[in-house]
Amino acid sequence: MDLIPAPRHVTPHPAAEPFVLTAGATLDAGPGTGGTARWLRGVLGAAFGTELAPGADGAAVRLRIDAELGAEAYRLEVTAQAVTLTGGDAAGVFWGAQTLRQLCGPAAFRRAALGGPAPSIAAVLVEDRPRFRWRGFMLDVARHFLPKDVVLRYVDLMAAHKLNVLHLHLTDDQGWRVEIKRYPRLTQTGAWRERTKVGLRESPLWDERPHGGFYTGDDIREIVAYAAARHITVVPEIDVPGHSQAAIAAYPELGNADVVDTAALGVLTSWGVNVNVLAPTEGVLRFYEDVLTEVLxxxxxxxxxxxxxxxxxEQWMKSDAAQDRIRELGLRDEEALQSWFIGHFGRWLADRGRQLAGWDEILQGGSLVPGALVASWRGYGGGIxxxxxxxxxxxxxxxxVYLDHRQHAGPDEPVPIGFVRTLEDVHRFEPVPPRLAGTPAQERVIGAQANIWTEVLDSVRAVDYAVFPRLSAFAEVVWSDLPAPERRDHEDFTARMSTHYQRLDALGVEYRPPGGPHxxxxRPGVAGRPIAGPPPIV
Structure with missing residues (x-):
């Protein structure tokens, strides 16, 4: 079937006649399936010139919901007479429609009909449901801004792989990317930098062009609505208290002005961990409460x-104001001060019915706010x-699963950074570490996420190259009921990828070819920071 991600159960009927999606085919959309019906009409109509007009009696394609199947699950049956797609909910119907699109062949991923024969779909029964409920992809638009149409394109690419959480990294030292009406300088000033380091901090190269951009409130609403129609949740990231120099450049009072001339700080033009962090003051708390009110x-x-x-x-250690705050709160040290800072906003969010998420450093310095979600990035340890x-x-x-890390140890990899993570390495990733497997704590691992940081990825083409095809392998890890990593059939996955590359070609994705970069x-002459040896398991 060459399906990616692999379904749980596939029962082909090789002796049965296939279903042919003729120009006059009709679609019967049951209650709750209207969104998927519109999507199917759009993509299949564009690819094959098929209208899929509404119809009931004798409809060629039928969409239904049966809650007994469970959340996000689906059952897809293809016979010579009809296609019947039943989902456990509206999301399940949509994921089943993604499988149906794959069964129609790579041409189903094009935006205009090529004039060939009507698609023929093999008779088959597919029964499927996801392994994890959080199947995420993080897109860093702060380091290099990606226009709205690129974000929408990646939403479609996620949907094609049954991923359901888009984590947008919206703010960092190098740029603030979301309009906040109460504080307009966040985008007037904070969204733009004078120039950009090419490569990592050690590189002597610079791009002397100014760089920047941001999303208006209406842009964000459009992205969120577009994703929701594809059953993808958009999770914003507003970084505090570190990675905040763009905000300080816009509003110098946010920084530690008693130890650094914050008025002289601009939006950061280079990369790396930055010492300029937010001051732990009441004024900063109120500022970010205002920001988060608009974000919510x-x-x-x-x-x-x-x-x-x-x-x-370092700045908190030298700051009289920060040290006064530590004493006032009766805290142990600066680590506890950061825990207090994060905890304040965790409680603030909880009071408004929202849930704090943070990278695994939020575990440091004291007790974590009840109900907080931890994204474990420095290995498995924080997650455990x-x-x-x-x-x-x-x-x-x-x-x-940091997809900006290089894909091969060879000299042709563009701006090689981090560990070598091949397509097979990602396919063998296991989100549940052995220590948690089979314990009650295993249920707390609600999923996994592949992250793409864009310091060295300064174009859509560069992002495509870094992300694909490894995101296809990651999607199989988080959706499919795969065996333990060492027993996964990577040869079978590689064989299925031969068809999937044709789908990516039809979608215009500039992935890394299996034989190496075109x-x-x-990027000759742009040095990176490759890390020798295999990655540590921590």
Missing amino acids: DLFPSKVIHLGGDECPK KAAEAGHDVVMCPEQQ PWQR
Whole structure:
């Protein structure tokens, strides 16, 4: 069947006649399936010139919901007479429609009919449901801004792979990407930098062009609505208290002005962990409460990500105001001060019916706010600790699923950074570490997420190259009921990828070819920071 991600159960009927999607085929959409019906009419109509007009009696394609199947599950039966797709809910119907699109062949992923014969779909029964409820992809639009149409394109690429959480990294030292009406300088000033380091910090190269951009409130509403129609939740990340120089450049009072001339700080033009962090003052708390009030209005997601990672404490150690705050609160040290800072917003979000999420550093410095979600990026350790303490966990260890890390050890990889993570490595990623497997804490691992950071990815083409085809392998890990990593049939996956590459070609994705980068995908002369040896398991 060449399906990716692989379904749980596929029963082909090789002796039966296939179903032919003729130009006059009709579609009968049962209650609750209207969104998928519109989507099917759009994609199949464009690809094959098939109208799929509404019809009931004798309809060629039937969409139904049966709650007994369970959330996001579906059952797809193809006979010579009809296609019957039943989902456990509206999302299940939509994921089943993604499988139906794959069964129609790679041409189903094009936007105009090529004039060939009507698609013929083999008679088959597919019964499927996801392994995890959080199947995430993080897109860093702060380091290099990606226009709205690119984000919408990635929503469609996620949907094609049955991924259901888009984590948008919206703010960092190098740029603030979401309009906040109460504080217009966040985008007037914070969304733009004068120039950009090419490569990592050690590189002597610069792009002297100004860089920037941001999403208006209406842009965000459009992205959120577009994703919701595809059963994808958009989770915003507003990074605090570190990774905040763009905000400080716009509003210098947010920084530690008693130890650094914050008025002289601009939006950061280079990369790496940055010492300029937010001041732990009441004024800063009120500022970010105002920011988050607007963020909550834009993003209906229950989960709101506040970063919490890579916050150096040097300025707090030197700041009289920060030291006064530590004494006033009776805190142990600067680590506890960061825990207090994150905890404040965790409680603030909880009071408004939302859930704090943060990188695994939010575990440091004291007790974590009840109900917080931990994204474990520095290995498995933080996720294990959080799960055993009763917190929900999303596994995204950099050693396994940071897709900006190089895909091969060869010299032709563009701007090679991090560990070598091949397509097979990602396919063998296991979100549940052995220590949690079979324990009650295993249920706290609600899923996993692949992350793409864009410091060295300065174009859509570069992002495509880094993300694909490894995101296809990741999608199979989080959707399919795969055996243990060492027993996974990677040869079978590779064989199915031969067809999937044709789908990616039809979608216009500039993935890394199996044999290595095309000449135009290389970046000669731009050094990276490759890490030798296999990644540690921590």
